[in-house]
Amino acid sequence: MKTTKETEVKDRILDVSRKLFVEKGYTGTSIRDIATEAEVNVAMVNYYFKSKHDLFEMIFEESVNILINKIFGIIRSDLPFYDLLNTWVDSYYDMLSKNSQLPIFVLNEIHQNPGHLLEFINRRNPSMLFGVLQNRINKEIEKGTIKEIPVMNLLLSILSLSIFPFVLGGILTLVTGEKSEEYYAALEKHKKFAVQFITDAIKP
Amino acid sequence: MKTTKETEVKDRILDVSRKLFVEKGYTGTSIRDIATEAEVNVAMVNYYFKSKHDLFEMIFEESVNILINKIFGIIRSDLPFYDLLNTWVDSYYDMLSKNSQLPIFVLNEIHQNPGHLLEFINRRNPSMLFGVLQNRINKEIEKGTIKEIPVMNLLLSILSLSIFPFVLGGILTLVTGEKSEEYYAALEKHKKFAVQFITDAIKP
DNA sequence: TTTAGATTTAAACAACTGTTTAATTTCAAG
DNA sequence: CTTGAAATTAAACAGTTGTTTAAATCTAAA
Secondary structure (H helix, E strand, C coil): CCCHHHHHHHHHHHHHHHHHHHHHCCCCCCHHHHHHHCCCCHHHHHHHHCCHHHHHHHHHHHHHHHHHHHHHHHHCCCCCHHHHHHHHHHHHHHHHHHCCCHHHHHHHHHHHCHHHHHHHHHHCCHHHHHHHHHHHHHHHHHHCCCCCCCHHHHHHHHHHHHHHHHHHHHHHHHHHCCCCHHHHHHHHHHHHHHHHHHHHHHCC | CCCHHHHHHHHHHHHHHHHHHHHHCCCCCCHHHHHHHHCCCHHHHHHHHCCHHHHHHHHHHHHHHHHHHHHHHHHCCCCCHHHHHHHHHHHHHHHHHHCCCHHHHHHHHHHHCHHHHHHHHHHCCHHHHHHHHHHHHHHHHHHCCCCCCCHHHHHHHHHHHHHHHHHHHHHHHHHHCCCCHHHHHHHHHHHHHHHHHHHHHHCC
């Protein structure tokens, strides 16, 4: 059929699920919570999504995609290396400004149920990212544009300086009840700071 | 009475609670889970700890203390500034090597229930840490030992470079099923890298 | 208007949740 | 040995959980 009604109900369930799962986690969210807030009968959730777990996986996958898709593209790009770094961090800050709750959500769900999400994580082939970056770094070292540096350290620095401030910020926002303009202004400065940090660390 | 038996049972409940709460979170852990694994009657948990929530708060407070007590002491110390930074990061790496699951646990529980833990967080007076660090930095700038730098940026850099690698590491450990020696060896290198990073960023 | 299929509903299901009860056992002090 | 408080137990409590059922409603095509 695919009428407006179907997608309406389905989308309402998806929207509320997104909000509640990200906020309260898998075990902290009940199907009845979702149904009530979406103004939908409880049975509709199973009707459209089969099970709580299937619905959750949909949201989880979506969240992971938001977090890594853009970055994957940038890492594999042929931008000049320093531009690449700049774009990389820029892209993180951009995405995380709009989705500051996603990192803690994804990290925590993996933490609480590593077994079940292991297969899912491997499907994304995280070592591929590692390899691509390694190749690129080797070329840059050959060209003499950067000094020798272990991939792991560079990767950890970039991820840490880009993601963790938003993990703290997302919590700060929840605790204070509103987006702290101060803090997010400071983060805007911190972005330049982080890029400078990383750039200085790899300059030959 | 305070016989060996009482503390035995009590401690067994505490030990299992610590493990399960940190691993599965508040909502993911049931009193019956705890009782079963501690080989204790369900009622004993409420008998000794009044409620699931009281028990959880005990574990949560304990975890927060592990995460910040030592650091507070170091930040307030009168060590030479560069030594202070070194000791600070060193202390983080030391503590997090033994408790790699704590950061994600604490951050996530705050994330999922900010309202209830707000009072608890304010009790630790996080802005105090901020003030102490600000004063110290001002003095160092006057002395000309470091260049002018916003506290927030310095603080975020230290926290990010120290904590986030272990958040990733804790998950990596869970996913691979054992402590990845490789990764933790890389982290040992990363510690020096981080200190160098930070030192370079504030050198006049 | 009839009809077949999709959608929606209220109700029930068994299992699990945190907590309390009342009865029983344990055990050191008298 | 008796006693009284502390410790432990099995059972029950009311409420919630994810999921399923069977009946009712809606809707577009014949």
